[in-house]
Amino acid sequence: MPNQLLRYIALHKIPLLLVVTSIVFYWVFGYDLDRTDFLKLLLLFIALFICHLKLIQFEKWNFKLLFIAGVLFRLVFLFAEPTLSQDFYRFIWDGQLIKSGLNPYVYTPYQIMEWSQIPMANYNMLYDGMGELSAKHFSNYPPLNQIMFTIAAFFGGKSILGSIIALRVQIILADIGILYFGSRLLKMLNSNPNNVFWYFLNPLVILELSGNLHFEGVMLFFFVWSMYLLCKERWMSAAPIYALSILVKLVPILFLPLFLRYLGFKKSVGFYVLVFTTCLAFLAPFYTTIFIDNYSETVGLWFSNFEFNAGIYNVVKFIGVNFFEAKPWELIKTYGKIMALAVIGIALILAFFRKNENFKTLIQSMLWVLFTYLVLSSTVHPWYIIFLLTLSLFTEYKFPILWTLVAILSYWAYSNPDFTENLWLLAIEYFVVFAFFIYELTTKSGKKLDFFKKTSPN
Template sequence: MQSYWRLHKYPIIFAVACILFYWSFAYNLVRTDFVKLFMLFGAIFYLTYKIIQFEKWNFKFLLVIGILFRLVFLIAEPNLSQDFYRFIWDGELIKNGINPYLYTPDQIMEQGSVTFASMNELHEGMSSLNARHYSNYPPVNQILFAIASILGGGSVMGSMIAMRLTVIAADLGILYFGRKLLQNLNKANHMAFWYFLNPLVVIELTGNLHFEGVMLFFFVWALYLISKNKWLWATPVYAISIMVKLMPILFLPIFLKYFGFKKSVVFYTLVILGCAALLIPFYSPVFIDNYTETVGLWFSNFEFNASMYNVVKKIAVTYYKAKPWELIDSYGSMLTKAIIVIVLLFAFLRKNQKLDSVITSMVFALACYYFLSSTVHPWYVVFLLGFAIFTDYRFPLVWSCTIILSYYAYSNPNYKENLWLLAVEYILVIGFFIYEMIGSRPKKLYFFKK
């Protein structure tokens, strides 16, 4: 024991400090206190970096502290997001035999057609925006909400704990398949810990109960199966990933050259059939209209932590007297078309004949989408970070650190963003991205040909 302490003294001290900082983050922080939030996050990020630097080959040590970091949040109420109230609400509806895609929470409250123990608490806890719109969470996500509600026994805390354990299990699955995939790609498998121990991942997923990690688990599992040439088995897993969060559907065209035309047709067909099978239990004649209406809001109504959009908005409002509410609607429509074109460019202009090239194309495509998007919540970057570890690019890791600056918006009552802080965030991220493209490895100037 003494010899172990002598060999690992500093990493152990750093890990204990991280646990104490996570405890303060979970139980003694309100999101309006940006200074405390920033200082805690910065300290944890630095200490985590040092821990991985010292112990990157010590699998058991990093696994144990990663689990301990997450268990700190086990009974904590999320303090940076209200979304969990809607998650539990949808789960309670399914438990009571109600399709969550057919009624808004406000409609349910007005009709009084169904009641459950935590009904008023959940409705009051969720944002008014959430309460007046239909659910936008895909079917597998809904199933997980329902399981959490059943296991929670009608208690909000019980449901939170059940969801939290699901998220932790998904992160463990990512670590398991991620290390195997890294080995298959001839990369150092300790890179998986840059995801598993990343403070953004721990705080936004385990702490704030976002399900990007569950989506990423099935996505990484599918990539691992593809790397083992078990691509047929990968199709239902990939479909489940899409039905947790829709984002993986964006990458389907990028597989075209990797599989070849015939295999791609089979792969796409099976993935689509898998998605349809998961959707059938929730289908109704009005489902499509309700769902597309809500999803469309994310492209045409919201703005948070944007980069390119803020530049366009500043120019349009200042010099062309554009109305912000009209601008974001037009921008959202253009963004959808732009990202389709960008994905197709990466699908057809890059060779994508090796899996590492396919994953790199995915990183580029998703990064472009986020750089152009009008809304980039911190937990969105978790997905980008999660599969960027399988490439040579580290700018998503930089982003996982700097994106905490976006939370300044919650430090004032009117949620006004500080554009200077956002500028610092994106200058560092985009600057590091450009450095990786043309600075450290000149051959990456020709990434479309790789």
């Protein structure tokens, strides 16, 4: 046995060195990084990105080694408090609230803090940690997400760290589920199943999901599972699973029109009914007469009030403010409404005019819809790009992989107390993304900016 181990180490010494190096860098990220130190953050991330590229290059057929490496990278963060995001305080707050029998869609943290008795542990730390912006608004996390917060509250007890660990375990298990169903879906599409490691080993995925506790990975687990079932022509099983994806994050709603041509009219109606019914079933325990108003108001803020790492919006804002004397707070509200209509319009155009009967074409249409949404949005947190990365696994396009690298430039905002963004860095980010996107679009299989061409059969 020792001889076999030594032989294995000798044969894989460079990949194993990359794994050990990455573990050290992830440990620094989790336990020895102040997010205001942008240079350190940037250099660590670039080093991790290079390590993951070389690791896949050296061991692209070694599923076992890459799987173990990906799990180890995630477990490094098990006892770490997130460094790049404070959202987890609100997750735990909502979970504790439901555990106490209260509805997070009815009361804002600000309102609860005015009560004489507050029925939850560590409420002062959670309230201070989530920040004033989150505290003033009702929860915007869908029902299944809330259930997961509640599970963490039960397992974590009165310990914030215990709740963090419970949240993190759920996210890690979801990533393993993506690896399982993603590799099988790739095999069904006659692609290399190990391409799923472009997701599983991506530093942005590991840092933002396992590290910073964002639930995009849980949403993507249900999404990839449902796509696997759809590809196997099991649409009745896929529909409720797809609904679970929506019930974690709302983004998959954007793709619903695209199923019309893939499934045909009768099956698509059945698919929509099952999705809608499943969503209603999970929504029912939280429903009150004021739920719709509170939730729609909170979700609407993302389209009309917030801005971070925006692409086209920053160009529109620069022109509007400097040449037309537009007021920024009015501009973003108008822009948000136009952006929402534009994304819906693109989704409908692709739904009715693209040949989505083919599964690969369907996935590619989803890629275009989501890419449109992200480049038009006024708020593009780096973890939003992970969905685009996941879709790209099942297409020929690799520009989302590059975006997961340059998106780290947006974290310059955390290096100063007032969170001011560096527009030059954002310009570099989007220039790189658009340049590589156009390059791929005009060279892949001779596609000359043809969004409506049918891909090869699956």
